[in-house]
Amino acid sequence: MHSRFTPYLFVLPLIAFIAVFTYIPIVTSVNLSFREWDFLSDNKPWVGLDNYRLIMSSNEFWNSLRVTAIFALISVPLRLCLAMAIASYLVREALPQRLLRGALFLPSVTSTVAIAVVFSWLFATDYGIINAFLAMFGIPKVYWLQNPQLALWVIIIVNTWKQLGYDIVIYIAGLQAIPQELYDAAAVDGGRKRHVFRRVTFPLVMPTTYFLLVISVIEAFQVFTVVDVMTKGGPAGATDMLVNMLYRVGFTLFDIGMGSALAVMLFILLIGLAIFKSRVLGRKVHYEA
Amino acid sequence: MKPETLWAWAALVAGLIFLSPVLYTIWISFQTVDAYYSGGAHFTLENYAEAFGQYDFVRYLWNSILVSGVVTLGGLAMATMAAFAFARFTFPGGDFLFAAVVATLMIPSHITLIPNYLTLAKVGLLDTYAGLILPAISNGFAAFFLRQYIRGIPRALDEAAYMDGARPYQVLWRVIVPIARPAILSMGLYIFISEWNNYIWPLVAISDQDLYTLQIGLARLYKENPGEDVINWPLVMAASTITILPILFGFFLVERHLVRGITMGAVK
Incomplete structure (x- = not known):
């Protein structure tokens, strides 16, 4: 009827993508969090918990x-x-x-994004409709x-x-x-x-x-x-x-x-x-x- | 007036008030700048011409359609195949793999942002369509949802097809997919809408203006419009309408689809 590899073939694409773009990135993030790197230089020195300390003190x-x-x-x-x-x-x-x-x-x-843009406009200081409405009651900008x-x-x-x-x-x-x-x-x-x-x-x-x-x-x-x-x-x-x-x-x-x-x-x-x-x-x- | 009718009118008014920011947006998008700032009303299509032409929104619209379309089709294909295997076969490691798929629902996407950026940079896929599509294409939720749905389909249907000499992929394509179509369709809409509205990943992965999606194009248009007080709001509102409208149409389609599903269930 079907070989015992069949189910693996069916799940392979999904599993492969999840592995590459979800699970491996978690490991990468943890690894990079212990290093210092600006994306450009060749080496990424291990700095232990320095990044965490820096964050906690900022x-x-x-x-x-x-x-x-x-x-x-x-x-x-x-x-x-x-x-x-x-x-x-x-x-x-x-x-x-x-x-x-x-x-x-x-x-x-x-x-x-569109909602945020539209509300930026509604709440705009000048020419915003909300301020225009408030102005009808004499409320300043x-x-x-x-x-x-x-x-x-x-x-x-x-x-x-x-x-x-x-x-x-x-x-x-x-x-x-x-x-x-x-x-x-x-x-x-x-x-x-x-x-x-x-x-x-x-x-x-x-x-x-x-x-x-x-x-x-x-x-x-x-x-x-x-x-x-x-x-x-x-x-x-x-x-x-x-x-x-x-x-x-x-x-x-x-x-x-x-x-x-x-x-x-x-x-x-x-x-x-x-x-x-x-x-x-x-x-x-x-x-x- | 009967209380029923009163209710209907009240609901309509409440709905319109709630949606007034959207309706107002569409209205202003058809006004000239002068009319807008002088408080008059003057119908024009110029804002759309400007957005589509000078500001390249035709291109962004196409990019959004292409990226969301491919993510939807690819995502559905992968999710349906995996859902079929998880629902119908018991195989060593199957439970573990399924748990790994379900666990992705709990994983917040921001943790993958920097690593995925680095991966794509390494293989030279930043600023490409592939770079927009590949990290977004796997969808654990769709796989989980469809697996639950397929489990509800009687196994006897599969077995009859196997008896007739069908292969697993034929059973999936000829038996399962047609029956699971409503579920696949609603997952497709869900994936399409989420990808259409995706902002942070294109923001990270794309700097080439030719590859902007609508979300990035709109955010840029709004932010780069010079001067706080002289913003060309009618133009920005036309761009916002372009960004919202396809989903609005889709929404009415879904509503109808849902209603059809409900009435069909009632007739059966």
Whole structure:
């Protein structure tokens, strides 16, 4: 029928590409993180933990870590709360709900670069429509992207606008999986709307919430594009995320050793989160009724 | 008005408000610069002519289509073949290899950025289409998803084909692929959209302007437009529309495809 090599031939292309472009690079990154190299010189001297020490003692790194953490801490709960609230209104399979779902989902599949460009324009200091709108109420020009106090908030708004629809779609799937009998039982017991939400809906979509929580934190720690287009990490580092720092160190300063060390640190952090996710989801955070 | 109708109108208005940045973008892309800065309205196609002509967006559009297309077709081919083997054969090392494929879902892509750049530099593939395509082509998620789907297809169908003397690749192509088509199609759309919107890898791998994808071309056009206050916003919005529109069309296609899948399931 078939030789025992057949299955290997079928998986070979995928495995080969994954090996060359995913697994070997991890080893390469770890190796380079212990070396000093500017991409051009012939030798790459071993420097031990120097790159890591350098990173740990740089203000730039602690700033990026802080900014990324603040970004994750604000944008993730914001997205999840909004998504859960909106999803519970859009869970029905009628035309208005489906239309609105489509509208909300659209930004999550469109180009992040285009969205970042469009919002740069909306938030532009001069001729930006948001400032024009505020001017109607006599509010003076706001320097959205030039003010270190505000720029991160703009990034959070843009990111939320883009990702919200995805969260909503996942929540709707989670909500639709809740058995109708539970709601019927709650109605028989005369449960108030708020009560039903707290006692039935909220605990039963917990697995979905955990799933979204962990993947959006992982995603938040990898934000790059919106920041690269809108602020380049500025003003004064106020929006400088970890991956933006990685890009700068690796590809504009060509400090390959330090860039690799930064990549390895971020990798360990995110893999830790991913393993936490599969552990928690593996145990299935379920609330059997 | 009936509450149903009221709901429909409210949903429509809410959807339009939510999407207003996109709608406003498309509107401004058809305005002249003078009209834009003076607050008037004057329809023109000139921004598109300028973007496609002078600013080479025809070229970027073609590059995006080519790269996303090849990544999608190549990625689907590899993923489907591997998914078939993982779903249908037990072979020494099979479980390990499958675990290695699934594990790629957890690996953040930034760790491969510097090493892949170095690999491509070593073999002289920076600033080539191959350099854009090769690192993006393997897709662990598609392989995983399709393997789950293929496992749901009754084995009896394979066995009947083997009885008729079919070879494994024929079983894959003639039996599995036609049945798994909805799953393959939705994975294809997913790969195409992600690759279309990919920014950081082309940013790293490409410096030759002739190889810019739309994402890089748009980011450059926006950033290099001189002077904060004299930006030609209608031109930039035309370029943004060009970048978004193919995916918008694709999105409506997916929606229809999804609806068709749901209704077909209901009829069966």
